[in-house]
Each structure stands twice: as structure tokens, then as C-alpha cells.
Amino acid sequence: MILSDIQQFIADNKRASLADLKLHFRMEGDALRAMLNRLIRKGRISKMAEAKKCGGCHSCNEDSTEIYVWVSPDKSAPVEEPVSANCH
Structure with missing residues (x-):
């Protein structure tokens, strides 16, 4: 069931970082990556x-820059939105 939950979360939000997924599902990154790779x-x-990181602040977590996007069922390419160039 967790695989379908992850799929639904990304579909609803159009994209999600690994950090978002770890927080929402309360799971370790490696376990999530295995399921994400299956999807x-x-x-x-x-x-x-x-x-790309801004290079100055060192506050961007690697997990926050690892982003997964929903692939629209009627297209072969993912629905991509521009990523903000601003650091958190």
C-alpha cells in the first residue's frame, strides 16, 4: 500500500523532494529510493x-535537492515546473 501512497502523494503535488517524502511518510531515504525507483x-x-546549489550558505540538504516529478499519463515526458533558483 505504501507504494500507491507515494505515487498518489507525488501525483497530487506534481513533484516532491526526497526530504518532503521522508517527512510525510516517516521513512528512511534508502527505503524510499527503492520504492521511487520502482515507480x-x-x-x-x-x-x-x-x-544546482547556490554554493554559499551550505544549508541546502541533499534530500531537498533530490526531486521526483509526476509523469502525466497522456505524455511520455514528465510535467516539469521550473525549480526556484533561490536557496531555502
């Missing part, structure tokens, strides 16, 4: 290219 293989989600 990627099924063509349900896509992993965005690694986001």
Missing part, C-alpha cells in the same frame, strides 16, 4: 536532474 521503472514518476 520510475513503471513510468509513473521521473527524477529531475540534480539541482
Whole structure:
């Protein structure tokens, strides 16, 4: 059931960082990555290219820049929105 919950969470939000998923599902990153990779293989989600960090503050967590996006069922490409260039 957790796999469908993850899929629904990303579908509802259009995209989610690994940090968001860890917080929402209260799971370790490695366990989530295994399930996310399964959804990627099924063509349900896509992993965005690694986001560039601002390089100055060192407060961006790696998990917050690892972003997964929902793949629209009627398109082969993910629904992508521009990632903010601003650091948190």
C-alpha cells in the first residue's frame, strides 16, 4: 500500500523532494529510493536532474535537492515546473 501512497502523494503535488517524502511518510531515504525507483521503472514518476546549489550558505540538504516529478499519463515526458533558483 505504501507504494500507491507515494505515487498518489507525488501525483497530487506534481513533484516532491526526497526530504518532503521522508517527512510525510516517516521513512528512511534508502527505503524510499527503492520504492521511487520502482515507480520510475513503471513510468509513473521521473527524477529531475540534480539541482544546482547556490554554493554559499551550505544549508541546502541533499534530500531537498533530490526531486521526483509526476509523469502525466497522456505524455511520455514528465510535467516539469521550473525549480526556484533561490536557496531555502
